[in-house]
Amino acid sequence: MPLKIISIFSFIILIPSLSIFYLGSRLNESEESMLRARYYASQEERINLVVSQSTSILGKIEKDLIPLLKKTAMDNESINELSSSSIYINHLFILNPKGKVIYPLSSSEALTPREADFLRRNSQILTNSQTYTAADNNQNGWYSWYAGKNLNLILWTKTDDNFTVGVELHQDRLKRDIINKIPDNISDQPYQLILKNAETELYKASSKEQDYSSVLKAELPRPLQSFQFIYRFNEPQFISPLRQYFLLGFSILTALSLSGICLLLYRERRRNILESTQRVNFANQVSHELKTPLTNIRMYAELLQNRLDDEDPKVMRRLDVIINESHRLSRMINNVLNFAKWEKGKVFVKMDEVAPDQLCSDILTKFDLAFNKKKLKVRTHFNAPQSILVDPDLFTQIIGNLLSNIEKYVPEASSVDISSLQNEKITEIIVQDNGPGIPKKHFGKIFQSFYRISNQMSDGVTGTGIGLAIARDFARAHGGELELIPSHEGACFKLTLPNSGNIT
């Protein structure tokens, strides 16, 4: 197979198959990305839910305590009352508008050891104005810090008269409650949930002890932002591998089908070429086979003629018939064999300088016997003396076919006019008879192969219907044309040829 065809076929086969595979894979990929994103989003929601559920206690504390803190009076009674209002409260503290800790008062004699300890641990933070600017608003907020490994947690609020009232919270109680609020079953899929604080693991739950490939981390909200949940899970199979196999299979199938089609097309082409070659070879072979007996018929008839002299005119005439019929046979064989070799549009033209009037005359003489038999009157009006470039064999075939049709189709004693015209560029030969002519409805079709106006055997007209088809193709091969011209009587054909041989 030639290289050009291999590359074309490869192109035809590979481009669609690879495109299908590539696009399909991309589609799968993007679907997988989308599904993965959704999955992670839902996992994030899950973990956020865990966070919000478990830290809901903080919000509750805030909601409950801040109004109480705001209302606190300065007397011991209300302070004690407040201290015991929530189990989370470890110690209360109050700052004056200037930021000085007035409760517990370090300078007081009634300072309990517990209070002293509180002050020791927290007074630095409490008196630092930064503590109170870390919040979103300036009225209340949380604050947490580490003293060593211990977590300290305060909630504060500003009163109407700009005192700051706050509580230190029991961070372990808080932690315990947060942990208790962690839902037991976050997901039906295996997972591991850890709550940790720096290095300390505070909580761990695993539905299954194994390695997990994915992890999501979520910080707890302020003031516990140093705490984080670590959620470990496995990504599920987003897209079944079957899909990719199917895609591969489909691409291969496509490639195979296209290969099959290409192969068929190639075989078909080869077959056509072979048939065409066989047809031409057959035509040549038959031609050769037929020409040998034809040669002998003509040669021996002529030899006989030479030998017989003028002895018997009837004898001579009969020999003439044999010779002329062998000519006719030769013409018919040529027509048929040219047709067998003829492929429309592919006519080999060999130009030569020809005087069209002379050539037409010569062709006419070959029809003398046939035309005389039918008593046809032939009139010539030759006005094309200039030599032109045409293929003489093809030209002979064209005119010969036109005259042959006249011989077949016009009735006895009809007349035939052959005229020629010439200008600088083209030569026209017009063949007109006064026979029955060609009805309008056949005008478009008579140049088609095998088309004959009447197929009835009873008409007594023989012919295969290929003469005009061949003649027109030969005319066009010269860059000219053969047309049927409307005429008031009979049929009129016009052959137009360029003078200087513009081969198409």
Added chain:
Amino acid sequence: MKVLIAEDDILIREGLVDIFEDEGYQIAEAANGCEALELYHSEKPDFVCLDIMMPELNGYDVCREIRKVDSNIPVIFLSAKSQEEDKLQGFELGADDYITKPFGIKEVIARVRAVTRRCLKSSSTTESTFSMADLEINPKGLNCKRNDEVIELGLRDIKILQYLFQHANEAVSRQQLFQSCWEMEFTGNTRSIDQKISQLRKTVEVDPQSPQIIQTAHGVGYIYKKLD
């Protein structure tokens, strides 16, 4: 003059042999390419007529072989292969002419005479023109002239005219004529002689019915009467 004819179809070959013999040539016949080459070497013909599609060796190959040893000898192809490329191949191999089948006898004769003229022109023999009545005969040109009209003649035609001219005013018998112009043994069959004379008269006489050049010598044969 001797011609080698190579043609595998026996009928065509015999027909060609008839034509050439009638024209006055000696023949060497071959039925295939190998025979043709053998005869070319043994018979040494003056020119060669080759069919192309032949068994053993085709006409193109025979021509090639001949051209290897002789680039001058005229070669004529006679073939059913009539395509342009076939003719071109023939001429490229050095053929002098290419006749396609089916051919007419007249066509073959005309072309063979043309080739013969070329052979005669290049040969060393000097045969001058001579006149009989108003006819000027040119042996090397294989033609004769009456006033300005040129008439083509064959080898044998020339021989007959020459013989009659040489025996002017002398009646020659058919046997004499035969032995001189036919180069064969006389078998007593006079038909071919009379036919040839009749043909020749039609060709060269102004009125073949009352011949001036080749007149009948009753009881003897034929005579050319030279008018003083």
